[in-house]
Amino acid sequence: MTDFVTVSALAARIGNGAKLALPVDYAGVAMAATDAIIARAPRDLHLVCVPTGGLQVDMLLGAGLVGTLETSAVSLGEAGSAPCFVRGVRGEAFRLMDATCPAIHAGLIAAQKGVPFLPLRGLIGSDLVTRRPDWKVIDNPFGENDPIVLIPAIEPDVCLFHAPEADRMGNVWIGRRRELATMAYASKRTLVTVERIREDSLLADEKTAAGVLPALYVDAVAKVPNGAWPYALWGEYAADGEEIGRYAEAARTQEGFEAFMAARAEKAA
Template sequence: MTERLHLSELIARIPSGTKLAVPVDYAGVSMSGTAEIIRQNIGGLHLICVPTGGMQVDMLVGAGLVACVETSAVSLGEAGGAPCFNRAVKQGSIKLMDATCPAIHAGLIAAQKGVPFLPIRGLIGSDVFENRKDWKLIDNPFGENDPLVLIPAIQPDYALFHAPLADKYGNVWIGRRRELATMAYAAKHTLITVEKITDDNLLDDEVMAAGVLPSLYVDAVAHVSNGAAPYGVWGEYPADAQEIAAYAKAAQTEEGVADYLATASWMQEQRT
């Protein structure tokens, strides 16, 4: 049964050293959860970006809470590169598991289906493939001269994201953001912050039901208004480009990011 928790209780479920799956910046990033991870000092994280990371990942790296990042890219979009992530990679202070978007999705789908790997194409001869010794090259057993790359299953310990709506039964509406469903299906546990909670059963609505993640895949939900800000959430509010740019400027130095994490007004809110 899906539990309904306070934000601090929800994030306290995540242990240090966990493999944590987080979504791309337009698909429901729990920035309220990110602030709470920093507040609770949950470290040694292995972040799995689905399939890329942004301000969330950069902040956690800047806070010194990340041991490994598995991703196809980390960027602040129009605000530029990811300063803390780039700095950490250059310094060698985090492990980078470089990937591609299809490889990340293939690994998660393999975990979802309970198989050890999935084969994909398009990586052979690339620097990415050469640097991933855990990926294997095989010949297609059903063809000739047809090499394939095997991507091992990626099973996060936890998936964390934000959504517009949940119901009191624990069903969560994710709309067209199907990568969120892939995260939840693959992960051992799924924690979600939401804008609103309704008394209506979302699965009873023929229009909404197709975009609902069933409660079977949801461990706990926390009601957090504006829980994705300064990123946006579809149908609710847009991203705050000025705040993201302010972070990008501050994060150019270790001192600047430390000051930002300590003083940014949106991070200091005690959200419920």
Template sequence: MPGSTVAQLAAQIPDGAKIAVPPDYSGVAMELTRAMIRRGVRNLHVVCVPVSGLQTDLLIGAGCVATLETSAVTLGEYGGAPRFAAGLKCKAFRMMDATCPAVHAAIQAAGKGLPFMPLRGLLGSDLLKNRPDWQVIDNPFAAEKDPIVLLPAIRPDIAVFHAPFADRNGNVFIGRRRELVAMAHASAVSLITVEEIRDVDLLATEESAAGTLTAAYIGDIAVAPCGAWPVKLWDIYDYDDAHMRRYLELARSDEGFTHYLAEFVQPRQAAE
């Protein structure tokens, strides 16, 4: 049965790791993110599958990110991501701009063991000028000229996300969030936080097995009640509206963000 702490999971994410993180609607490991910041992780290559919000904004503001690969970083209805915007302006990290289909295709290529994945929809966009790793070739099966873009597979070192529960055997229930499956298949290992461990076997029935990520793809699991807070977790709990608005207010300035870290991120250190 899984028994690690969140701090122990954070200790398994080395400086310079390429990590895959999901969108807010899938299950964001916010408590693990705060533990990573407390540990002082640096030079991460963050791959958003395909977008991110508060999680990536926090990591950027805390100086943890060296490279960012994403199609967007936004706080949604709460507004823009202030630390992301500030980091772009001062070139605090390398930006690898992408699109949602491009990220998904490249992640799927890694999961299938392929070196690349073709994608047509990028043709004619300015993105191709800024992504020298994306190559345009002629379709070798076409009788006439037929350009197509080849995207190199994205192979993260670690997939990081939060889910409602795991079973006693280390299988994790991910429901219909198939991007979590794609992340886990593409990554060398997955580090996952959950609301609880249940004394069940998720692979015992067809119904539960269909929404389960098996333990074969998981490196470690830690229990973190409300581990996505202040971001929502599926239909289990919603955004903490007051906290999100407070974050946006503080994170607009360097001084305000430092105050946020001191108040909401660092205090847990003594408990660990």
């Protein structure tokens, strides 16, 4: 059964050392929950970006909560590079597991299917193969002189995202963002923040049923209006590029980052 909780209680379910899957910027980023996580300060998180990260990831890095980062990129898009990520890589503040977008998705799909790995082409010849000892290159057993890379299953402890709405049964509408479903299927637990909670079943309406993540895969939901801000949420509101730009400017130094986050926390209080 899905629990309906506050955003603070939702964040409390992410403990020290958790492997936490987070979505790409356009797919529903739980920014309000990110603030709550930073306030609780779990340590040594293993972030899995699906398949890239942005503001959310950079904030968690700047707060010093991340021990391992598994991603194919971290960027603030039009606002430029992610400053805390860049500082952290240069200072070796965390373990970086460099990947590609297809590799991240392959690992999650393997976990979803309950298999230990999935084979993937396109990586042969890349220096990533030498930098990822957990990726194995084997000869295709059904061919000759045909090497292929095995990507181990990625099974997050928790996945976290923001969506437009859930119903009282715990079903969550994710629309066409099917990567959110892959995250949920691969993860042990799924935590979701939403703009609103409706009383009737999302599965009862033909217009919404096909885009629903069933309650079976949802452990807890918190209602947080405007919970993706300053990122956009499809069909709800646009991104606040000026706010993301202000963050990018402030976070060029650790002192600037801390001042920005303090002001953000004060505004949210």
